[in-house]
Amino acid sequence: MTVFYLQKQKRSDYVELYRIDNEAVQVNVMDLFIHQKWIDDRLVFPKNMTKDKFISLQSVWKQRIWTPDTFFKNGIAGDLTSENFRTNYFQLYENKTVWMSSRVSVDLVCEMDFSKYPHDFHFCNISLMSLSHRKITLNLNWEVFQLSKRLFNTDFEIKFVRRWRCDKTYDIGE
Numbered sequence: 028m029t030v031f032y033l034q035k036q037k038r039s040d041y042v043e044l045y046r047i048d049n050e051a052v053q054v055n056v057m058d059l060f061i062h063q064k065w066i067d068d069r070l071v072f073p074k075n076m077t078k079d080k081f082i083s084l085q086s087v088w089k090q091r092i093w094t095p096d097t098f099f100k101n102g103i104a105g106d107l108t109s110e111n112f113r114t115n116y117f118q119l120y121e122n123k124t125v126w127m128s129s130r131v132s133v134d135l136v137c138e139m140d141f142s143k144y145p146h147d148f149h150f151c152n153i154s155l156m157s158l159s160h161r162k163i164t165l166n167l168n169w170e171v172f173q174l175s176k177r178l179f180n181t182d183f184e185i186k187f188v189r190r191w192r193c194d195k196t197y198d199i200g201e
Contacts, residue, residue: 053136053137053138054103054134054135054136054137055134055135055137055151056132056133056134056135057132057133057134057135057153058130058131058132059130059131059132059133059153060128060129060130061097061128061129061130061131062126062127062128062129063094063095063097063126063127063129064124064125064126064127065095065124065125066122066123066124066125067092067093067123067125068123069093070092070119070123070125072119072120072121072123074121080120080121081118081119081120081121081126082118082119083116083117083118084117084118084119085117086115086116086117088115088117089115089117089127092117092125094127095157096157097155097156097157098155098156098157099133099135099153099154099155100154100155100156101135101136101137101152101153101154102133102134102135102136103134103135103136115127115128115129116128116129135151135152135153137151137152
């Protein structure tokens, strides 16, 4: 789970990552790049096609290989597994690791209290989980990343990013 700490600010040279479309329902629309990687022993790396340690695959491979059924637990729109979500890039490595980069626009519900506006702070979780896999078969881990300095947002500034593991069990998965 990752938490973005947001602070209202006056500058107009920040990141287009968050925007509140409807303060009444406290929804943030976010454009995200999600990187996922996994090992699939069923795949065969075509060594005779390249001397590189990986090959790039087109997005049509999403229909042909297994991909995690990851979804946003606090999302009300936007989905990593949707047919409408077609912006994918794959790499297959010699050791049968698949790396998938995806772009998604997701509507996330975030708890916000605007009673102290404009002197308030908000935390917005991005909670990912698997719909059908338990943690013994699919392990979701956040890796350390850096936010690009080229991101732009007119309303909010990302103050810090914190990650942690949640091993909570739900009726629909872990």
